[in-house]
Amino acid sequence: MENFLIGVDLGGTNLKTGLVNMDGKILEKIVVDTGEGKDIVLKQIVKAIENITSKAGKDKSEIAGIGIGSPGLVDSEKGIIRGLTNIKGFENVHMKEYVESALDIPTFIDNDVNIMAYGELKCGAGKDAMNIVCLTLGTGVGGGIIIDGKIYRGSSLSAGEIGHIPVNVDGPKCICGGRACLESYIGRDRIIKRTIEKLTQRKESIIPKLVAGDLKKITPKIIYEAAAVGDTLAIEIWNETAQYLATALAGIINVLNPELIVIGGGIANTGKYLFDPLRDMIKERVFPFLAEKTRIVRAQLGEEAGIIGSAMLAKV
Ligand SMILES: [Zn+2]
Structure with a gap:
């Protein structure tokens, strides 16, 4: 049963990853350094998702989807991060494609303030x-x-x-x-x-x-x-x-x-x-x-x- 979601908050300093239930409650959370350079950051994201899934005692098949929020210019339709000023070498990164091919779980990305607005709409002040x-x-x-x-x-x-x-x-x-x-x-x-x-x-x-x-x-x-x-x-x-x-x-x-x-x-x-x-x-x-x-x-x-x-x- 796909009962859980993963939310990733990609910041310039910290990479926060959470295992979240369908009601928006965070069940497990890990925070690691974001690191520098495209390859390192992408690997960190996949590793964080794998780690949190096993830490919570879940199987990959129980994860319905992965969402990733990123600062900067994000093409949410194509799943590409166009540009990030605070992480070096992070331009035109095909984030959705990379994560989906590594984990085989549907992945969605968007700009961090859009993500915040959507979170408040679904689970916060905007319910x-x-x-x-x-x-x-x-x-x-x-x-x-x-x-x-x-x-x-x-x-x-x-x-x-x-x-x-x-x-x-x-x-x-x-x-x-x-x-x-x-x-x-x-x-x-x-x-x-x-x-x-x-x-x-x-x-x-x-x-x-x-x-x-x-x-x-x-x-x-x-x-x-x-x-x-x-x-x-x-x-x-x-x-x-x-x-x-x-x-x-x-x-x-x-x-x-x-x-x-x-x-x-x-x-x-x-x-x-x-x-x-x-x-x-x-x-x-x-x-x-x-x-x-x-x-x-x-x-x-x-x-x-x-x-x-x-x-x-x-x-x-
Ligand atoms: Zn202005």
Whole structure:
């Protein structure tokens, strides 16, 4: 009986593999170093899948499918990873073909944020929903869109670049070729930069004390901690962050009319200091009948979204 799925979360540093049941529960999990170079990474993936199957006391014949989530540009139809910036020598890798010929189990791959969105849809914050938009807020801003219960990939399989929605007519030049992209204002480093700029203009903040005077040590977590004790400068930073985010999301909500906006990633740990102003600002900026229907919630699957989402992708 094919009662189990395998989810693989391929990251630049870690390769996480999980044996998952049909309801999306992780039964076994292993984490190894991803390694460098195409051949090593591919072998690691197959080895991790074999190891986890035997560790869980299962036979290969019990695995219904394998899902693999990868950062970068992924051709999910052909099962090819087109490009990965954080793993050397990883271009045009025929991942699906390689894994299927090594293990003879149906294999599916997709971009990691699409995978996260799909995981949240099936097993997390988006259960029972059909139309959701997911965002990850971290070093960059990633996005995944689900329409009618399916991942929306677009005509060149690259939809969902929410971080590259312009939020101003003019502004910083971006790697995508555009200007004033959302990511240019609320990517991790930009939040820190805005904080340092404010600190150089005014002194009244607890933040310098929290980093013992070394402004290079400021992290989003520090800015969160400052906000939590009522620091007005920190609260201002999160309000501004919410404003940029609300500007982009208002457009998305007016266009797509989703039931849910699911927000994950490290910056989402800021919790109410980001989410409260964000919800208020969105209400002010979209059609009232659309605002009523769209809930803004935190992602539920956290670190395990990659494993669960990719396993669910393989459930066909
Ligand atoms: Zn951009």
